[in-house]
Amino acid sequence: MVDVLLGLQWGDEGKGKIVDVLAPQYQVVARFQGGPNAGHTLEFDGFKHVLHQIPSGIFRNDILNIIGNGVVLDPVVFKKEIDGLAKFNLPLTQNLQISKKASIILPTHRLLDAAYEQAKGESKIGSTLRGIGPTYQDKVARQGMRVGDILSPNFADKYNKLVALHKVILDQNNFDYASVLPQAEEDFFAAVEFMKQFSLTDSEYAVNNALTDGRKVLAEGAQGSLLDLDFGSYPFVTSSSTMSAGACTGLGVAPGQIGEVFGIFKAYCTRVGSGPFPTELDNEVGEKIRQEGREFGATTGRSRRCGWLDLPALKYTIMINGVTQLIMMKVDVLNIFDEIEVCTHYQLPDGTVTEQMPYDLCDTAVTPVYKTFKGWRSDLANIRTFDEMPAELADYVQFLEEALGLPISFISTSPDREAIIHRQAVTA
Ligand code: GDP
């Protein structure tokens, strides 16, 4: 079976930590979409490590990590990531495979990302400027480059043709590339050579062969469902399908192979970049959450916007993903509050109260309707089972499970691998 783990909010829910925690139960961990816009943080044995394109199963033994066909891969970032892993002495050329069908991010894709954002001015998306949108654009336009192309004698030809097209657009936007492109191209071609030592494969065979042999696959989502190209807060979204269905197209597995869908969410909400955010707290409370939760981007270092938990949004993303189990993250960040708010409904401009997401959150000014909970005001660091939780936290969890109609399988209370509250005591 392929189990899928994905973010139910606007990204940065803590996917990296949980993939690393669950990885020992799997033989394959695979990324199926996104690219270096992702920043997945893992903490263990006093180390903190941020992964961007490499799956978060990489630190566990005997796991095949796959960068799937749905990913957009930047060779330069890949080389940096591999260099950054050197100190861990991992057998990377054996336990990492890259799909030949994954798209390649060229230096000009990054420049195009910046040029498009610049042209949008005030209405910019707040992209991570990693070239994600322009690379997916070329994929859909059937003119993109793929990892398999680096093995072809026509690679430079293909590259030059695509870059010539990009330069036309950059010129039209009066975007200066001449000063940066030569160095960027040098780094790019060096990184492309570097990539050749890794297994570049038709990874859909690796995944399906693993399934035929009864091995278990964990598909690691990037970004979050509210950033999904179709169902997110369009146009303030990323350019890939971040949902469970994306795991099928992004890895080459049939829908019937999907098993559990783990939906992961923070006990509050954050968002980086522009776009609507109904429960945003642009005040002291939001600032407290930001400081306590260290809500600064793992990829760009930008300050994350913070707000209370949004149940209409969460119900929506549970629905479109077919979530089977919930995982709640960063509950410890709320330890400091006397009262905790949860948005249960939206009030529309005409006074109607609804649980449904409006067609366009950008055009429809919803007012969140909140329910207030008593805070637990205690340290959760040593708690490992649901039975030991303070009564206020237990009430909060029970309310969420009833409202969302799903069990919360576990709760995370710190960045560290070990800090998990389980439903039952776990024996090693
Ligand atoms: P991802 O993109 O979904 O993998 O999440 P990020 O790594 O971008 O952001 C999550 C941040 O929260 C990271 O800095 C994690 O180390 C941290 N984190 C994860 N779980 C917890 C938790 O339960 N409590 C706290 N305080 N931090 C956490």
Ligand code: IMO
């Ligand atoms: P992980 O996997 C949070 C946001 C950007 C921007 C929008 C579009 O770490 O959860 P893009 O570069 O994709 O064109 O940017 O999406 N964004 C993320 N926000 N976490 C991420 O990834 C994100 N990846 C993209 O901030 O608003």
Ligand code: MG
């Ligand atoms: Mg992140």
